[in-house]
Amino acid sequence: MLTRQRIEQILNKISKIIGERVLLVNEGDKKGILSDNVEHICSFMLDNEEYYLFVRHDIKLTDREKALIKIILEDIIGSDTKKQNEAVKSLFLEDLDEQRTKKILKSVGIELNKWLVVAVIKSYDGIENSDIDTIIKNIVGKNVVFCKLNEELFGMVIQNTGEITEVLIQIVNAIETELLRKVGIGVSSITSPLNIKKAYQESRTALLLGHKFNIPENIYYYEKLTVYKILSQVNEKALLSIYDETLKYGIQRLSSDEIKTAMYFLKCNLNISETARKLYIHRNTLIYRLDKIQKDTGFNLRNFDDALEFYLLLLIYKTLNK
Amino acid sequence: MASLTFKHIYKIYPGNVTAVNDFNLEIKDKEFIVLVGPSGCGKSTTLRMVAGLEEISKGELYIGDKLVNDVPPKDRDIAMVFQNYALYPHMTVYDNMAFGLKLRKVPKAEIDRKVKEAARILGIEKLLDRKPKALSGGQRQRVALGRAIVREPKVFLMDEPLSNLDAKLRVQTRTEIIKLHKRLQTTFIYVTHDQTEAMTMGDRIVVMKDGVIQQAATPQEVYEKPANMFVAGFIGSPQMNFIDVVIEGDDVNNCNLVFDNVKIRLPEGKAKIVKQKGYFGKKVIMGIRPEDLHDEKVFIEASRDSVVKAKVEVTEMMGSETYLYINIEGNNAIARVDSRSKARIGDIIELALDKNRIHLFDKDTEVSIL
Numbered sequence: 031m032l033t034r035q036r037i038e039q040i041l042n043k044i045s046k047i048i049g050e051r052v053l054l055v056n057e058g059d060k061k062g063i064l065s066d067n068v069e070h071i072c073s074f075m076l077d078n079e080e081y082y083l084f085v086r087h088d089i090k091l092t093d094r095e096k097a098l099i100k101i102i103l104e105d106i107i108g109s110d111t112k113k114q115n116e117a118v119k120s121l122f123l124e125d126l127d128e129q130r131t132k133k134i135l136k137s138v139g140i141e142l143n144k145w146l147v148v149a150v151i152k153s154y155d156g157i158e159n160s161d162i163d164t165i166i167k168n169i170v171g172k173n174v175v176f177c178k179l180n181e182e183l184f185g186m187v188i189q190n191t192g193e194i195t196e197v198l199i200q201i202v203n204a205i206e207t208e209l210l211r212k213v214g215i216g217v218s219s220i221t222s223p224l225n226i227k228k229a230y231q232e233s234r235t236a237l238l239l240g241h242k243f244n245i246p247e248n249i250y251y252y253e254k255l256t257v258y259k260i261l262s263q264v265n266e267k268a269l270l271s272i273y274d275e276t277l278k279y280g281i282q283r284l285s286s287d288e289i290k291t292a293m294y295f296l297k298c299n300l301n302i303s304e305t306a307r308k309l310y311i312h313r314n315t316l317i318y319r320l321d322k323i324q325k326d327t328g329f330n331l332r333n334f335d336d337a338l339e340f341y342l343l344l345l346i347y348k349t350l351n352k
Numbered sequence: 353m354a355s356l357t358f359k360h361i362y363k364i365y366p367g368n369v370t371a372v373n374d375f376n377l378e379i380k381d382k383e384f385i386v387l388v389g390p391s392g393c394g395k396s397t398t399l400r401m402v403a404g405l406e407e408i409s410k411g412e413l414y415i416g417d418k419l420v421n422d423v424p425p426k427d428r429d430i431a432m433v434f435q436n437y438a439l440y441p442h443m444t445v446y447d448n449m450a451f452g453l454k455l456r457k458v459p460k461a462e463i464d465r466k467v468k469e470a471a472r473i474l475g476i477e478k479l480l481d482r483k484p485k486a487l488s489g490g491q492r493q494r495v496a497l498g499r500a501i502v503r504e505p506k507v508f509l510m511d512e513p514l515s516n517l518d519a520k521l522r523v524q525t526r527t528e529i530i531k532l533h534k535r536l537q538t539t540f541i542y543v544t545h546d547q548t549e550a551m552t553m554g555d556r557i558v559v560m561k562d563g564v565i566q567q568a569a570t571p572q573e574v575y576e577k578p579a580n581m582f583v584a585g586f587i588g589s590p591q592m593n594f595i596d597v598v599i600e601g602d603d604v605n606n607c608n609l610v611f612d613n614v615k616i617r618l619p620e621g622k623a624k625i626v627k628q629k630g631y632f633g634k635k636v637i638m639g640i641r642p643e644d645l646h647d648e649k650v651f652i653e654a655s656r657d658s659v660v661k662a663k664v665e666v667t668e669m670m671g672s673e674t675y676l677y678i679n680i681e682g683n684n685a686i687a688r689v690d691s692r693s694k695a696r697i698g699d700i701i702e703l704a705l706d707k708n709r710i711h712l713f714d715k716d717t718e719v720s721i722l
Contacts (some may be wrong), residue, residue: 106452161455164455165455169438200436207431207432207433207452208451208452208455209425209426209455210425210432211405242366244366284368286369286370286563288371289369290562294392308390309571310561348369
């Protein structure tokens with residue numbers, strides 16, 4: 031991993047070659063040297079902090095030499111980013127032995143004694159997403175290792191597991207605010223760093239399930255998708271066959287209002303008062319609707335077994351209807 | 353020009369779940385429109401369709417004269433402000449506001465001008481060098497607004513931007529957003545579940561339920577002439593009181609609303625409408641707002657034909673007024689009376705209904721009759 035120290039070592043070598051001092055400063059130091067008659071060559075991000083490269087005005091550096099310094103530095107930083115990217119990708123995708131895994135984890139700054147979560151971010155509109163990684167890098171702290179998997183997929187390794195939800199919501203909001211783009215995030219279960227590949231697979235699965243079943247939220251937690259995981263294991267032919275058998279219940283004939291009522295009732299743990307409150311209807315109205323659903327489909331949603339079967343059939347219906 | 357036109361807009365999810373149902377609305381240029389309703393009513397989905405974050409299933413959306421259904425979000429000239437500020441924690445306020453412009457490769461000088469102008473409008477010039485962690489909740493929200501302002505959009509979209517603030521700050525920031533709208537002279541579409549926010553901020557409010565517009569009108573009209581029971585009950589705090597009554601009488605001069613042992617004379621003007629619509633002898637629902645139940649002696653004496661006896665079950669001293677939770681012949685209701693009222697728990701008191709402010713709703717459709 032590239033550090034300020036390493037960059038300064040490289041700059042010292044450059045300074046010796048050109049015979050003049052090249053200054054590397056951060057935001058805090060910048061104000062102090064601006065009065066020293068210096069010229070700005072370039073700036074770059076390192077560890078979420080902006081750094082600036084200056085050279086004194088009285089130095090006779092040609093434009094070509096300044097451009098060369100800029101290119102060298104950008105190349106070093108770029109190749110470090112590329113190296114890190116490749117390293118994280120290999121952790122996600124390759125079958126590595128424990129020793130190699132540990133070595134790579136250490137090289138990208140992942141601590142071996144801290145549990146982690148893998149999150150995979152996908153942009154849905156298929157447009158070029160070079161700005162998404164800029165945004166993500168500006169939100170995530172030093173405890174997050176980030177990599178670009180392809181043009182529409184980004185991976186993150188988060189070790190401050192207490193902060194996951196907050197960080198992910200910030201990312202979704204930032205991308206939607208700045209770029210007006212819809213993204214989905216799949217999140218693995220919390221696991222040991224040595225299981226990082228499995229965590230990556232979980233996060234990919236979570237993303238796929240979220241998209242397949244059109245789960246309303248943008249962030250899909252693998253651990254909360256058990257029902258969807260089970261359904262996704264059933265092939266479409268079998269689903270269709272179950273669906274055909276259950277056509278007689280008439281779920282597909284229910285109105286949008288009735289489906290919404292049913293879903294809220296299930297989400298509110300079959301609690302009538304809570305559901306009525308959430309739907310902003312009188313409890314008598316809710317009871318009337320539940321009675322109607324029972325009359326039309328045979329399912330008494332106040333009964334847990336019926337509610338479970340209804341819920342599963344609704345999911346099947348949604349999947350096939352898509 | 354930043355008018356918006358929604359023509360038969362639908363958002364339908366797989367499984368036949370209709371989140372937004374035949375949404376029709378015209379928003380004038382520079383108008384401040386508030387979409388309000390309970391959770392899940394489709395207001396945020398509608399906003400996201402305007403932004404392009406959700407696809408429109410059916411219908412047409414115009415911004416100005418341009419059909420934008422297939423226009424990418426970044427080309428719609430809009431800016432969004434969310435409930436979660438999504439500020440970049442490692443950047444200064446200046447850089448937070450400049451970030452989006454930098455992504456769009458706007459020249460540095462122009463970025464500087466826009467950021468400083470937005471900061472001046474929001475009164476946060478002195479905060480430009482600070483980082484988000486050094487800001488209060490209200491200041492962070494202002495920076496989030498600043499990020500939207502620098503884009504100089506045609507339309508501002510705000511999705512519950514005040515929900516994360518405490519009550520006092522919410523009131524303060526509400527006022528600032530209203531001032532901002534006047535200053536920027538741009539179209540605002542604001543989503544909230546809070547009816548107080550809706551009433552105080554919007555030029556017009558659009559009340560939604562189950563994906564359907566219940567009423568779109570000025571705050572005053574929505575309050576005084578609610579289109580149906582849902583609007584009547586949702587707007588106004590405390591909620592409007594609803595009582596089942598029968599309309600008895602044979603003539604507009606002799607028309608009463610009757611329930612249990614209570615008879616309330618309906619004014620002639622209202623009786624005429626009720627007769628025209630064929631409601632004589634029918635069961636309907638009477639609505640009366642808490643502030644239209646009066647315990648003042650003067651009012652009671654002047655309105656003997658609309659006086660009811662009520663048992664006080666709970667009193668809530670709010671400071672400038674008192675809420676009385678009462679029972680009128682088995683019907684629970686709330687009266688909003690002066691804080692100097694002497695009513696106590698257990699008392700049987702007289703209250704006069706302001707007959708001119710009675711609402712009537714069809715029992716089956718819940719639509720307003722008057």
